[in-house]
Amino acid sequence: xxxxxxxxxxxxxxxxxxxxxxxxxxxxxxxxxxxxxxxxxxxxxxxxxxxxxxxxxxxxxxxxxxxxxxxxxxxxxxxxxxxxxxxxxxxxxxxxxxxxx
Amino acid sequence: xxxxxxxxxxxxxxxxxxxxxxxxxxxxxxxxxxxxxxxxxxxxxxxxxxxxxxxxxxxxxxxxxxxxxxxxxxxxxxxxxxxxxxxxxxxxxxxxxxxxxxxxxxxxxxxxxxxxxxxxxxxxxxxxxxxxxxxxxxxxxxxxxxxxxxxxxxxxxxxxxxxxxxxxxxxxxxxxxxxxxxxxxxxxxxxxxxxxxxxxxxxxxxxxxxxxxxxxxxxxxxxxxxxxxxxxxxxxxxxxxxxxxxxxxxxxxxxxxxxxxxxxxxxxxxxxxxxxxxxxxxxxxxxxxxxxxxxxxxxxxxxxxxxxxxxxxxxxxxxxxxxxxxxxxxxxxxxxxxxxxxxxxxxxxxxxxxxxxxxxxxxxxxxxxxxxxxxxxxxxxxxxxxxxxxxxxxxxxxxxxxxxxxxxxxxxxxxxxxxxxxxxxxxxxxxxxxxxxxxxxxxxxxxxxxxxxxxxxxxxxxxxxxxxxxxxxxxxxxxxxxxxxxxxxxxxxxx
Numbered sequence: 086x087x088x089x090x091x092x093x094x095x096x097x098x099x100x101x102x103x104x105x106x107x108x109x110x111x112x113x114x115x116x117x118x119x120x121x122x123x124x125x126x127x128x129x130x131x132x133x134x135x136x137x138x139x140x141x142x143x144x145x146x147x148x149x150x151x152x153x154x155x156x157x158x159x160x161x162x163x164x165x166x167x168x169x170x171x172x173x174x175x176x177x178x179x180x181x182x183x184x185x186x
Numbered sequence: 187x188x189x190x191x192x193x194x195x196x197x198x199x200x201x202x203x204x205x206x207x208x209x210x211x212x213x214x215x216x217x218x219x220x221x222x223x224x225x226x227x228x229x230x231x232x233x234x235x236x237x238x239x240x241x242x243x244x245x246x247x248x249x250x251x252x253x254x255x256x257x258x259x260x261x262x263x264x265x266x267x268x269x270x271x272x273x274x275x276x277x278x279x280x281x282x283x284x285x286x287x288x289x290x291x292x293x294x295x296x297x298x299x300x301x302x303x304x305x306x307x308x309x310x311x312x313x314x315x316x317x318x319x320x321x322x323x324x325x326x327x328x329x330x331x332x333x334x335x336x337x338x339x340x341x342x343x344x345x346x347x348x349x350x351x352x353x354x355x356x357x358x359x360x361x362x363x364x365x366x367x368x369x370x371x372x373x374x375x376x377x378x379x380x381x382x383x384x385x386x387x388x389x390x391x392x393x394x395x396x397x398x399x400x401x402x403x404x405x406x407x408x409x410x411x412x413x414x415x416x417x418x419x420x421x422x423x424x425x426x427x428x429x430x431x432x433x434x435x436x437x438x439x440x441x442x443x444x445x446x447x448x449x450x451x452x453x454x455x456x457x458x459x460x461x462x463x464x465x466x467x468x469x470x471x472x473x474x475x476x477x478x479x480x481x482x483x484x485x486x487x488x489x490x491x492x493x494x495x496x497x498x499x500x501x502x503x504x505x506x507x508x509x510x511x512x513x514x515x516x517x518x519x520x521x522x523x524x525x526x527x528x529x530x531x532x533x534x535x536x537x538x539x540x541x542x543x544x545x546x547x548x549x550x551x552x553x554x555x556x557x558x559x560x561x562x563x564x565x566x567x568x569x570x571x572x573x574x575x576x577x578x579x580x581x582x583x584x585x586x587x588x589x590x591x592x593x594x595x596x597x598x599x600x601x602x603x604x605x606x607x608x609x610x611x612x613x614x615x616x617x618x619x620x621x622x623x624x625x626x627x628x629x630x631x632x633x634x635x636x637x638x639x640x641x642x643x644x645x646x647x648x649x650x651x652x653x654x655x656x657x658x659x660x661x662x663x664x665x666x667x668x669x670x671x672x673x674x675x676x677x678x679x680x681x
Contacts, residue, residue: 103358107355120354120355123359124358124361127362130366130368134365139369144365147319151361154320158350165334165343165346166347168334169347172343178347178351181347183426184341185422
């Protein structure tokens with residue numbers, strides 16, 4: 086029988102993978118994908134808690150809002166990455182190095 | 187329609203006015219192509235002014251919550267609404283003056299500025315984790331675009347990319363913390379989960395997991411307030427962003443971050459222990475966490491500022507250091523501490539925006555943010571030099587300028603709570619800070635520059651600088667008033 090802890094383990098794994106992707110990847114689009122993983126791990130947590138421990142719908146409603154905000158964030162993120170590509174012809178984060186000190 | 191909602195709308199007039207203003211700015215921008223600059227500016231100005239007027243009436247509202255316990259209505263929220271609108275209003279006036287925007291289309295910028303303001307106002311009064319998350323993202327997304335507003339400028343673009351990546355990671359982490367709290371208590375309402383955590387003995391067994399959740403949540407708030415270890419974005423973003431946006435970020439979202447930090451931790455993780463102080467929940471010692479963060483923040487900010495030659499970068503580190511001082515007022519967990527936070531924020535608004543305004547004016551003439559180009563400024567424009575010196579002295583915390591009273595209040599609150607060592611750390615930090623602020627004054631007055639052409643600034647800039655200069659110099663004359671405001675505004679809706 087699949088219980089709460091199974092969901093929590095999967096979501097913790099997703100969260101860790103997201104954090105790893107964010108710090109290890111050099112490609113800006115990959116980093117954004119890592120961020121999506123972090124947000125989706127939170128979504129999974131919320132749905133699982135709402136089903137198994139809280140017994141109310143607050144968590145599931147929360148998830149819908151997170152999905153909407155994540156989409157908005159991805160749209161802005163991709164637009165910024167696109168304009169970075171227009172300027173320096175690259176989406177490699179190592180090339181974003183003009184600001185230092 | 188539910189009559190309760192109609193009734194609640196009355197307490198939401200500032201937000202409604204701003205929402206209408208945002209829509210009108212967007213439509214006006216498209217409807218009047220010949221005079222779009224003037225029309226959008228006018229609508230944004232009117233919107234902010236009327237929202238400010240509507241916010242003042244909120245001070246008189248009885249404490250409570252609206253929309254089924256999602257937004258708090260209390261003097262604290264009213265204070266922050268007025269504060270944030272005033273900040274955005276000054277940025278709105280300053281933005282068109284900057285040469286950086288000379289080739290930009292301003293209508294969308296005004297709409298974004300108002301959207302960020304709306305987000306900050308909701309953030310300052312949200313007492314539900316869902317509302318908190320959405321309003322935080324509303325501020326963040328609008329700020330990402332504002333930072334990257336100069337589309338073809340490499341630095342602006344890079345700053346906005348860094349801001350976006352750090353911001354999404356921080357808010358994602360915060361969200362994960364929220365889910366843990368929701369899992370333990372089954373509610374998203376801040377005050378309700380406090381009551382559940384206090385009442386249930388089982389919660390005490392989950393100390394570790396609650397501590398993890400607290401740290402995760404602090405990541406989100408620390409990002410907004412630019413507290414160490416979530417400050418990495420701050421110097422780069424402040425340097426790369428257009429200067430009016432930098433000025434906005436250094437005051438607006440930072441103040442909103444403190445507002446939500448106070449609201450979340452005071453109503454969510456603390457119990458009222460007496461008429462004038464709180465205690466943390468016995469198993470979540472967030473106070474100690476924040477004490478450490480505060481000390482590291484002010485120390486790192488001040489030390490890193492010492493070796494900066496770019497004035498915007500120096501002011502970025504200085505704003506990190508100021509975040510450390512303000513956190514000090516929060517962790518003492520007393521009403522006096524909260525008052526000191528509000529007083530500090532008021533003084534910080536005037537002196538920091540003033541400094542940035544002068545940076546904008548000097549950039550318009552010299553095209554540079556390098557401290558080298560401030561040499562001999564005294565001969566080129568005595569007014570700008572003296573005004574900048576006053577703002578620097580105030581940021582240092584030298585009496586009789588406003589900054590001194592802010593610091594005095596914060597340190598006083600720490601001493602009254604038997605945390606004198608903490609106040610000593612703060613005072614030592616202020617001594618370090620003297621060096622880099624004084625360096626600006628020295629560069630302007632003592633060092634010589636081959637270029638001695640006079641710098642003339644338009645009368646409107648004169649007026650704005652005076653508007654910020656007078657409170658910075660004369661705040662002590664109105665001290666009773668400010669104190670009265672802070673005393674009224676510390677009333678928090680307990681949930």
